[in-house]
Amino acid sequence: MTVLALLDYASVLVFALTGALVASRAQLDPVGFAFVACLTAVGGGTVRDLLLDRHPVFWVGQPAYILIATAAALLVFFTAHLVESRYRWLVWLDSFALSIAVAAGTGAALALDKPTVIVVLMGMATGCLGGLMRDVVCNEVPLVLKQGELYVSCALFGAATAVATTALGLPGLPALGLCALVCWSLRAGSLLFGWRLPVYKSRPPRQ
Template identity: 80%
Template sequence: MNGLALLDYGSVLVFALTGALVASRAQLDLVGIAFMACLTAVGGGTVRDLLLDRHPVFWVGQPDYILIACGAAVLVFFTAHLVESRYNWLIWLDSFALSIAAAAGTGAALSLGQTGVVIVLMGVTTGCLGGLMRDVVCNEVPLVLKQGELYVSCAFAGALVAVGLDRLGVEALPTLGACALTCWVLRAGSLVFGWQLPVYKARPPRR
């Protein structure tokens, strides 16, 4: 329970930073940046809570989450001009957010005793939907759709690992840690070494 809340806090903070960074690229004012930070930060977890009928939605019951997201927006507003490449920061922060949020989603579904399929989907949904909303609203190409990069697959693999460990009787904390780590290692490997899965080709490889 406590560990889950910590994951939610972590993913909210890091996703808020990415939302604020994207908003700063669109040259919004402080309130606009805070709006995008909040949307990105709580988007995935909100969908998870609505789908699983968990009420109150995590940030409605505990408004700290929103304050954290707003704090992240203020931080970005005043410091983003100091960094060399905002895009690089965005990509790497997003990789952390994806991993932590995937673990948070997986953990929430595990704690409710859902089936394996639902647990994996909640990991993927919570991990990917915040960033997807950010990119759709800001009219950027969604990271989910970048060719030749692992993204959804990372959350998917992390959630699979978590389900496996849980079935083996491993406790919640190491299970979710392994989930986040698997997800992040795959994403980082994809960014640094170009790891990818075979993509769909319109023509078969050999004719």
């Protein structure tokens, strides 16, 4: 099994757990849990593969990804009531899933020798779009769009780190490890210490 496949498996598992936690907050049935978990788990990777023209799409070629996401959904369905703060678990699991998925998307684009801009965008898409789909479907405020929070910017800097270190001659695996580390560190800093980006504030027009 390749490193990229392992990253995809890991991101699918952790993103599926976050999807199931959001489904628990929405009080869905087991089928709803499985749907949201699978959507979250493979959404970003599906967009990545379609844009990169990778055939077949990763979970179509290997249905085990869907089975893993469904198993994660059922696990959460039967255990979510044991968790004291599901939202706290959600945001932290999502931070890990984000960092893993950004590394997976970045690595997939690097393996195809895509231009720098495309590599960074594929890392961002893989990391952010599944969670965005999850939150929109379940009528949650998307974590991606929380006011001022570092999220998409974490994916941007993580993917850019992989591109820069690869250009400097660092092998693929350490470069992707640094990508995930930078991404997660920024997201964790936002959650723990309130790191924020400045937000736009409207001003009354001048007379």
